[in-house]
Amino acid sequence: MAFLDEHNFSGGPGVLPSSVLQQVQQAILQVPELGISLLGVSHRSDWFAQVVAEAESHVRYLLNLEDDFAVLFLQGGATQQFSMVPMTFLAGSTSPANYLDTGYWSHKSLPHAARIGPMRTVWSGYARSYRDLPLQHEVVYDPGAPYLHYVSNETVEGLQFHEIPGLDSVPRVCDMSSDFLSRPVDMKRYALVYAHAQKNLGPAGVTLALVRKSWLDQTKTDLPDFLDYRQHLQARSILNTPPVFAIYVVLLVLRWLRFEIGGLDKMQAINAAKASKIYNALERLGDDVKIHAQPSCRSQMNAVFHFRHPEWQQKFLDLSQKAGFIGMEGHRSLGGIRISMYNAMQLQAIDDLVEWVAEFCRQPG
Ligand SMILES: Cc1ncc(COP(=O)(O)O)c(C=O)c1O
Structure with missing residues (x-):
C-alpha cells in the first residue's frame, strides 16, 4: 500500500518511513509478540521496559554516546525543556547563562530562562529577521557562564548551524528538535541535547533528553519530581504513565535508521x-x-x-x-x-x- 505521507513536506509532525507506518498499523491491532493492541499494553510490562531499553541502545549506538550520558524519554515537548534546563542548571547562579537568539524557537526559549535566573543574549539575528547565524568570532561568550543554550536548526526560518558554536569550557545545551539524528554529532562537545520526536523520530508526545550525569550530579536544585531529570533517570523514564505508543514508534524509527538506512x-x-x-x-x-x-x-x-x-x-x-x-x-x-x-x-x-x-x-x- 502506498502512503500519501510520502509527499508530506510538513514542518512537523511530519513524514515517517512507510515501513514504520506499516508496522504501526499492524501493532495498533496486535503487537506480533504480545497478541494485543499496542494501545492497551501496560507501561509496567516487561515488554515495554524492553522497548525503552532497546530504543536507548539505538540512540547510544547512533550517536556513539559516552556512558556519562543519560538517555531520557520525557513529556512536555521541547517547550518544557526551555524551562527544565534553567530550572536545573541556572537557578541560584550569579553568572548569566548565555543564549543565542537565532530564530523563532530560540527566541521563545529566552523568557523561560529569564524567569529563573541571570541570562545574557550573546547574539541576536532578530533585527535582520533571522536570515543568518553568527560566526564564532562574532560572539563574545562568558567563560564563566553556567551554560550556553542554542537551537541547531531553526525550523521556522530554515537556518542550520554547520559549525558548533560556543566555548568548549562552558557546558553546551542544544535544542536539536528539528535536526536530531539527521547527521553525525560530536556529542563529546555537549552537556545536554534535547529533541522532541515529531520531526525525525516519531509522533508527538515524547521528547528525548541526553544529559551528562556528571553535570546533573552538580545541581542542587529541589524540583517537583516531574521536572527533575534525576527522578526520570532513576525511574528509567517510567516515572508515571509515559506515551507507550509514541515511544514504540520511536523505537521502530530508530531501527529503521540503524538497520535500513545504515x-x-x-x-x-x-x-x-x-x-x-x-x-x-x-x-x-x-x-x-x-x-x-x-x-x-x-x-x-x-x-x-x-x-x-x-x-x-x-x-x-x-x-x-x-x-x-x-x-x-x-x-x-x-x-x-x-x-x-x-x-x-x-x-x-x-x-x-x-x-x-x-x-x-x-x-x-
Ligand atoms: C526547534 C524547535 N524547538 C522547539 C519547538 C517547540 O516544540 P514543542 O511543540 O514540542 O514544545 C519546536 C516546534 O516545532 C521547534 O521546531
Missing part, C-alpha cells in the same frame, strides 16, 4: 543530496523566489522561501495540495513556503516536487 553518515549523505536538489531548483528560478536564509547557513531540513509575486503564494499552496504535495505553508510568523525534508522524506519525493515547482513557475496558475 546510520548517521548515510543519513547525512541522503539529507545533503535532498537539500541540494531543493536549493538548486529554487536558485534556478532566479528572481521569482527569495530564499530566506543566507547560503552559508541554509538548513538541510527546512527550505523557506517567498515568491516575488505575493499572489503566487496561495495559488502555489492550492495547486500543490491538489497535486498531492502536502504541508508547505510557511510558519504563521513568517509566511511564505516551507519545504521540510526530514529524514523519512525520500529522494524520489524531492524529485517529484522539484519538477512540479518548476512547472508551476513556468505557468503560475
Whole structure:
C-alpha cells in the first residue's frame, strides 16, 4: 500500500518511513509478540521496559554516546525543556547563562530562562529577521557562564548551524528538535541535547533528553519530581504513565535508521543530496523566489522561501495540495513556503516536487 505521507513536506509532525507506518498499523491491532493492541499494553510490562531499553541502545549506538550520558524519554515537548534546563542548571547562579537568539524557537526559549535566573543574549539575528547565524568570532561568550543554550536548526526560518558554536569550557545545551539524528554529532562537545520526536523520530508526545550525569550530579536544585531529570533517570523514564505508543514508534524509527538506512553518515549523505536538489531548483528560478536564509547557513531540513509575486503564494499552496504535495505553508510568523525534508522524506519525493515547482513557475496558475 502506498502512503500519501510520502509527499508530506510538513514542518512537523511530519513524514515517517512507510515501513514504520506499516508496522504501526499492524501493532495498533496486535503487537506480533504480545497478541494485543499496542494501545492497551501496560507501561509496567516487561515488554515495554524492553522497548525503552532497546530504543536507548539505538540512540547510544547512533550517536556513539559516552556512558556519562543519560538517555531520557520525557513529556512536555521541547517547550518544557526551555524551562527544565534553567530550572536545573541556572537557578541560584550569579553568572548569566548565555543564549543565542537565532530564530523563532530560540527566541521563545529566552523568557523561560529569564524567569529563573541571570541570562545574557550573546547574539541576536532578530533585527535582520533571522536570515543568518553568527560566526564564532562574532560572539563574545562568558567563560564563566553556567551554560550556553542554542537551537541547531531553526525550523521556522530554515537556518542550520554547520559549525558548533560556543566555548568548549562552558557546558553546551542544544535544542536539536528539528535536526536530531539527521547527521553525525560530536556529542563529546555537549552537556545536554534535547529533541522532541515529531520531526525525525516519531509522533508527538515524547521528547528525548541526553544529559551528562556528571553535570546533573552538580545541581542542587529541589524540583517537583516531574521536572527533575534525576527522578526520570532513576525511574528509567517510567516515572508515571509515559506515551507507550509514541515511544514504540520511536523505537521502530530508530531501527529503521540503524538497520535500513545504515546510520548517521548515510543519513547525512541522503539529507545533503535532498537539500541540494531543493536549493538548486529554487536558485534556478532566479528572481521569482527569495530564499530566506543566507547560503552559508541554509538548513538541510527546512527550505523557506517567498515568491516575488505575493499572489503566487496561495495559488502555489492550492495547486500543490491538489497535486498531492502536502504541508508547505510557511510558519504563521513568517509566511511564505516551507519545504521540510526530514529524514523519512525520500529522494524520489524531492524529485517529484522539484519538477512540479518548476512547472508551476513556468505557468503560475
Ligand atoms: C526547534 C524547535 N524547538 C522547539 C519547538 C517547540 O516544540 P514543542 O511543540 O514540542 O514544545 C519546536 C516546534 O516545532 C521547534 O521546531
